[in-house]
Amino acid sequence: MEHWIDKIEKTHSLEELEELRVMVFGKKGELAKAFAKMKSVAAEEKPKVAKELNLLKQKLMEAYEKKRAELEEMELLKRLKSEAIDVSLYTPAAQSGALHPVMHTMDRIIEYFTDLNFAVETGPLVEDEFHNFEALNLPDYHPARDMQDTFYFRDGKLLRTHTSPVQIRTMMRQKPPIRMISPGAVFRRDFDLTHTPQFHQVEGLMVDEKGRVSFANLKWILEDFLHTMFGDVDVRFRPSFFPFTEPSAEVDISCIFCSGKGCRVCSHTGWLEVLGCGMVDPNVFEAVGYKDVSGYAFGLGVERFAMLIHKIPDLRSLFEGDLRLLEQFR
Numbered sequence: 001m002e003h004w005i006d007k008i009e010k011t012h013s014l015e016e017l018e019e020l021r022v023m024v025f026g027k028k029g030e031l032a033k034a035f036a037k038m039k040s041v042a043a044e045e046k047p048k049v050a051k052e053l054n055l056l057k058q059k060l061m062e063a064y065e066k067k068r069a070e071l072e073e074m075e076l077l078k079r080l081k082s083e084a085i086d087v088s089l090y091t092p093a094a095q096s097g098a099l100h101p102v103m104h105t106m107d108r109i110i111e112y113f114t115d116l117n118f119a120v121e122t123g124p125l126v127e128d129e130f131h132n133f134e135a136l137n138l139p140d141y142h143p144a145r146d147m148q149d150t151f152y153f154r155d156g157k158l159l160r161t162h163t164s165p166v167q168i169r170t171m172m173r174q175k176p177p178i179r180m181i182s183p184g185a186v187f188r189r190d191f192d193l194t195h196t197p198q199f200h201q202v203e204g205l206m207v208d209e210k211g212r213v214s215f216a217n218l219k220w221i222l223e224d225f226l227h228t229m230f231g232d233v234d235v236r237f238r239p240s241f242f243p244f245t246e247p248s249a250e251v252d253i254s255c256i257f258c259s260g261k262g263c264r265v266c267s268h269t270g271w272l273e274v275l276g277c278g279m280v281d282p283n284v285f286e287a288v289g290y291k292d293v294s295g296y297a298f299g300l301g302v303e304r305f306a307m308l309i310h311k312i313p314d315l316r317s318l319f320e321g322d323l324r325l326l327e328q329f330r
């Protein structure tokens with residue numbers, strides 16, 4: 001039996017030691033066998049043999065405990081060494097991320113209007129006909145519904161085609177005066193060089209007592225806003241039509257690619273259309289239950305602003321997630 005002590009002392013790993021433990025101290029191990037043999041020892045020999053056996057057991061235990069402590073210590077040292085962190089090791093500086101140009105442009109637009117105390121309102125992307133069309137003076141027989149190719153759900157709900165329903169929701173929730181913008185995603189069934197099925201708009205709405213909000217106010221704020229966004233450009237208001245505003249206008253800036261001389265981007269007109277606006281149509285106020293008020297509203301496409309500000313030629317490149325494009329905006 002003594003050779004087991006030798007074996008224990010020569011183990012090199014905790015796994016090996018565990019195997020030995022089972023072989024020596026286990027239920028069917030060497031010690032158990034040795035003790036079992038006591039039965040066949042003559043009565044007068046028994047005390048002596050038993051004493052020797054117990055002594056041996058004690059020695060084996062001691063050898064085992066000693067070895068275990070030793071091996072555990074060794075493994076710990078090994079782990080500490082392999083898991084050590086070298087704080088002086090060279091690592092390349094982490095690359096900082098950046099906002100996507102559309103979100104960055106959105107933030108700049110929001111900042112302009114919040115600085116003028118406009119509140120930021122949001123609404124659901126899945127809208128109903130009432131908020132997206134009807135309350136905006138677009139009854140279902142109205143030809144202008146064709147202007148907006150709508151994604152419909154089976155239950156009659158739809159993906160909002162513009163941020164204008166947020167005007168309706170805000171007015172139905174609050175009493176005038178209102179001074180709000182509504183940034184967010186909108187959806188239309190359109191996909192080509194200049195259209196993506198999802199894009200972003202910022203809506204603006206100002207409502208106060210009748211006579212307190214005029215087209216002059218609208219003109220002033222949009223001119224100032226466009227100069228803030230595009231710098232020293234000419235701004236012009238062109239009569240236009242929207243069902244929810246009367247009178248309505250589309251707003252152009254002088255082409256920032258050719259300074260108004262005429263180029264391919266502006267179709268040789270010298271002008272770029274950047275937003276739609278007008279005085280809120282009385283039918284809209286009626287739909288939300290507002291009386292004796294006047295107001296202006298405007299809406300713009302954020303992607304268009306981002307493309308013009310950063311001179312990005314293809315709208316689709318904004319949504320391809322190509323790092324070569326995105327890295328230029330860090």
Ligand code: PHE
Pocket residue numbers: 161162163164203204242245276277278297298299300
């Ligand atoms: N909702 C219009 C659009 O999506 C933009 C607009 C908003 C025009 C508010 C006038 C007033 O095209």
